[in-house]
Amino acid sequence: MTTLEEKILGGLDDEQREVATSLNGPLCVLAGAGTGKTRAITHRIAYGVHTGVYKPNQVLAVTFTARAAGEMRTRLRDLEAGGVQARTFHAAALRQLQYFWPQSIGGQLPAIVDHKAQLVAEAARRLRIGTDRASIRDLAAEIEWAKVSMHTPEGYMAAAVGRSAPAGLDHTTVSRLFQSYEDVKTDRHMIDFEDVLLLTVGVLDEDPKVGAAVREQYRHFVVDEYQDVSPLQQRLLDLWLGGRDELCVVGDSSQTIYSFTGATPAHLLGFTKRYPGAPVVKLVRDYRSTPQVVHLANRLLAARRPEPGVAGQDAQWPAPLELLAQRETGPDPEFTECSDDEAEAAHVAQRIRALMDGGVAAAQIAVLFRTNGQSQAYEQALASNGIGYQLRGGERFFQRREVRDAILQLRAASRTPTDDAVPQVCRDVLASLGYAAEAPSAGGAVRERWESLSALVALADELAVARAGRETPFSLAEFVAELDERASTQHAPTVQGVTLASLHSAKGLEWDAVFLVGLSEGLMPISFAEDQADYDEERRLLYVGITRARIHLMLSWSLSRTPGGRASRRPSRFLDGLRPATAGRAGKDAARAPRRRKAAGPPTCRGCGTLLATASERKLGRCGDCPPGYDEAVFERLRAWRLRVSQEAEVPAFVVFTDATLMAMAEANPADASALAKVPGVGAGKLERYGRDVLDILTAGADPA
Structure with a gap:
């Protein structure tokens, strides 16, 4: 008979096992990309539940995306620890706010704003400030940063010293617009997602009964992606803890890529100062990527040097984890220089077709870029080559009509007893909606519909395997319940088709083949990177992109934006010393000469040398x-x-x-x-x-x- 330790701890490496068996007190886990951190912390929670150290309903695990939280819940259920709460910070806070609002505040909780744009535009109109779509987006992001950093409109100007003013506005105007935005929300009896956290913090801090009730409910906390915690989220976590130290945090400072939203690795890096003596476990065995991919990722971080003229504290950065590849060897990363953006997109489409012809599934291929505006060229190139794709950030999976119809049909079928396995029943039911074993030759809506239904069938196969061998067989009703929960948290299954996504939105995902495109100066690093902190974040963003790849990794850039245009671009500085000389322009791969800062002095005319007055x-x-x-x-x-x-x-x-x-x-x-x-x-x-x-x-x- 399989023992409890064999069932939960079997298959973990030494470091993962150390995490899983360290059940009490503060614990810090530094986990590199692909090192199995989710596996380690879910097995830790399950081990704590099965040994009686934890009561399932007294554990709260928080992370940053609905997908990650959904994945954690699925794994915990598979480990028979399904009573544990795994949520995003916002979802956990909203649930508490909805429960305590009537008794603590009274009345009905205001409606939550899905998107700030409309309210920001209204706030600007009230102040007679001209805006367009891009400036509204910038202003909404600045307001979000201010709120998660716990700055009020009155305190914004002092806090924003040294920050680039958004939308070309000065900080005084932004402060006024910030206050106008808050007034618009009040007038419409609405709150935004940052308010959910702020109000929860306020209720927990000011109402002792509410604070005591929450701390009585939750005794053990796990925080994933701790390097992305904002000051506001840390404040909420502190109130949940109430001075206790039953906290396990997991993170990697080398994957901090959301500083512009207020995220900071300071809490992760300062954990042992806050909790002296807390154990620190490092997960460095990379099970995701081949040695070739891991080696390139390590070299990228090791190549970091301070920008010319930067010294002291600004020149430092946390020592990165050096990953140790555990997979078999694979192909070397490919570096390709193209004449222009159109040629680069065509090259990528051709390489994708070759990979697919070689057996790599479209769903296991991704094209990642720095800005969303780069996607159009790749959409067109893939479409021209008859390759299906999905834009990450498009219509939500569970909002598609065919998916809603499929769940209704499956729910109806679950009421009729059957001896057939869940995957087979799923195939039979979805056949009436257009599913078939082979993909249709047609494209467009027909293909998209099939891909949605195929994703549901694949999920049924996946869950049936994961839950095999249990005393209670996996049932269709259980599958429908899983779909309902995933729909509520937007935890979508994998859809067949090449993924097009920005580097930021690719965090937490992985593919067999990854194309990192547009790796030229001005895009990587982005042109508005201004200081050492900006350049370091751009380097970390490229690192995240590299570590999304399991086997195949292709990096490319172009010399011109348009065909026939002047070849004025150069490859990203981050590729210096990493790319082979044959991939770039011959003889021009030497490291860039350091930039010298001009001595300060009065500005003079470059023509005649006189002082410039205006x-x-x-x-x-x-x-x-x-x-x-x-x-x-x-x-x-x-x-x-x-x-x-x-x-x-x-x-x-x-x-x-x-x-x-x-x-x-x-x-x-x-x-x-x-x-x-x-x-x-x-x-x-x-x-x-x-x-x-x-x-x-x-x-x-x-x-x-």
């Missing part, structure tokens, strides 16, 4: 007496473009760019986004909104109309 002269770098160094026709095209943009946005022309900034653009004639970002007057927000249009005018002489 802001406009300093922006241009020349005095008014010296002739301009730009093509008048280019300047006029920029002005015509600016007029059209300002009229569409219903704002004064100078709000888009001042004449001095347009002149500086024309004189500098930047060839890419990185160079354009250095032109005075071009901030991060304006670069994102207008950068492509400006570069088209400057580099291609495009007619702005």
